[in-house]
Amino acid sequence: MSSTGPHTTASESNARNEAPRVLVTDPIDQAGLRRLETAGCDVDVHTDLSNDALRETVSEYDALVVRSGTTLSADVIEASDRLSVIGRAGVGVDNIDIDAVTRQGVLVTNAPTGNTTAVAEHTLALLLSLARDIPTANEALSAGDWEKSSFIGTELSGRTLGVLGFGRIGREVASRAEDLGMEVITHDPYVGEETASAFGATLVDFDDLLERANVISVHVPLTDETYHLLGADEFERLDSDAYLVHPARGGVVDEAALATAVEEGEIAGAAVDVFENEPPAPDNPLLESDDVIVTPHIAAKTDNAMSRVATTIADNVLTALDGDVPESALNAPHTDSIGQTPVELARTLGRLTGELADGAVTAVDVEYQGDIADSDTEPLTATACVGLLDPVLEERVNRVSISRVLEDRDITVTESTTNQSSNFRSMVSLTVETDDGSMRIAGTVTQNDEPYIVRIDGYKVKVRAPDNVIVFYGRDEPGVIGDIGNRLANHDINIAGMYNSRNVVGGETIMVIAVDSPISSELERELHAVENVTDVSAANLT
Structure with missing residues (x-):
């Protein structure tokens, strides 16, 4: 599996030090506008846009904030690859084409409690x-x-x-x-x-x-x-x-x-x-x-309610722009009850499996063992699948669009849970079937709330889930580790953690090295040339 290039997202705009742009197309309380501006957003308020004007303008923005006065049809949504979140300042979303929004990978959130x-x-x-x-x-x-x-x-x-x-x-x-x-x-x-x-x-x-x-x-x-x-x-x-x-x-x-x-x-x-x-x-x-x-649709219109709705939807939009899923998301599972570390682990397992597996994905199985089996596992499974597929597809793949992406590609996803875990308090195992074989990777969250990779296929490993990782397959012979270390040092690559695993002395072995910097294609070619190394996969898991 190989990447074909990322799509543009609000988080990438932030990475380039660009202020997220927010378009507000219906009147909302000033408290919500202030909340967005204070957080560093570039906010434009245009409450008189026609459908044609909105369609022409939407591609310039990372977020939309609407009420019932704006109709967001499929043609408007499909006009922007930049849009990442729509905030409905209120409850009802019948003015938003949820199916089109979801297919585009755009999150929809509302403010169900404010009014x-x-x-x-x-x-x-x-x-x-x-x-x-x-x-x-x-x-x-x-x-x-x-x-x-x-x-x-x-x-x-x-x-x-x-x-x-x-x-x-x-x-x-x-x-x-x-x-x-x-x-x-x-x-x-x-x-x-x-x-x-x-x-x-x-x-x-x-x-x-x-x-x-x-x-x-x-x-x-x-x-x-x-x-x-x-x-x-x-x-x-x-x-x-x-x-x-x-x-x-x-x-x-x-x-x-x-x-x-x-x-x-x-x-x-x-x-x-x-x-x-x-x-x-x-x-x-x-x-x-x-x-x-x-009465003229005024049930929700009190000073208190309008202020609460505006600030709530502003907070939800900011959460989405930061890459998280707010609790009131309507088309993606939120992760508040799970915590960020299990989510990070699920994403890492997906990304690493995608880098190591060969061929087109046909099926995904996620097994939850131990304490984590009592959690809401849907967001974790979605996150793992996003990590698996996002690097290799040109279209937007996130927790919003992943169910549609899996369905379009006839990829079967199964989950299993058990409260028993023989080795760890909690463990997540991801098995991916492709048209060229299968790959199984497992991880755990430690008592110190740190994510670790603990299994790669049949090998036991123990590496803290890194941003950059190199996985080596080869023969268990002297000198391999030293040669690899020298080549990394020659490229000024610092080793953050390493684990070597073998099933029998002198047999097949796997080595996982976490490094502080991404690996260049030139270095990867050099590592392939190390004697007794049979395969190398370098991955940036961020």
Whole structure:
């Protein structure tokens, strides 16, 4: 396996002492802009770019920061090989073509917690306004009409709230509704009964929620599965005194069907903060009904929330520009719970295996033994595969794109875990099958939190995972080590560590030398000429 040349990344820009360039295409709080600028980023704010202008401009930037106002389609994403991260200042990402972004190797991160409180409070504000008809009462009194007897409200205590979608916001709404004396049920196919119960809710299926709830609060993302999730058939199944509150994403609710349901008395009223097309057309029937409260997508807009979202997304972008994966990454596994040393070990195993193995990779097997088997191993496997393939492919290969790269090349990846490890507290073994054979390399993390290579094929070694390494295969004969050392010294190459391993005296041997500097092709040719050396592989593992 051999390298065909690296692609341009933000980390390489940093290595060249260039400030990472960040383009902000939707308004965000100044606190986020200051965070980026203080960290040394070159920040441009252009909130009026057309799709064509964005496509022409994006290639100049390492990062994009957007909100819901910018549509990032495949043609925009594919126009830049430089872009490494997109920060969505908010939660929903239906304005971003995630598949295209992932294929391009661009990480997407959002700020899922920054506006949780704001949206939950707005949800309850809309619900209380519905129950007490506050907007109409305000309008009447402002017009000079004291219609006290016309406004008979409904108490929420004792009612059943059906929370559709039980993520962060749904859970906050549930907790607040319970404090109001409401019974809370929820439907979310990705949540278990224990999680629902912890927030005061009972988990039910979708049909039960429609049958039992007389208030429904919507908190699901917009996907192919949730588009028009609530339509005419669903509204017909609700009680005539039911309310619907919708602060989620436009398109989840069929707006025409909702307007009809309210007009014909199938439900008592609705409150809507989001629309399928924003701003909605003036003739949108939801804008004309006295029994529908509408707000212009403001649930997340409080001073506190906007500041939190902006600084959170700035921090996430900075993390990605530094080469790490933030916790809220949407298309790559993050490594916060694992620690950097196991990640470094996985990357080193991949890079070294790629340098030593001959032929095209057909399968990868990663085995985790000991304590590390209890970790989230997905990021480690992804990192090992990136280390294996990134040096030999022209396209961008990182933890974002690796699953697509493996799929496109029909490379099978398997994982196995066992809590037993005979020699080390933890060990990671990487076996790579190619069309020309196989190669197995193993490593460990010591008690001092240092990564070591401990196996290369059938040989035991012990070398701290280096930046630069030379692996020699040869015959176990006197003088080989001295000859190699002399040739390295002649090129002013300092040895950082060395391990020689043999299975039998006078038989085949392997020697691994960690050095402080990269090896030139000229020196590698000289090392090949050392008597009793049969093969040499020099690798830069950074």
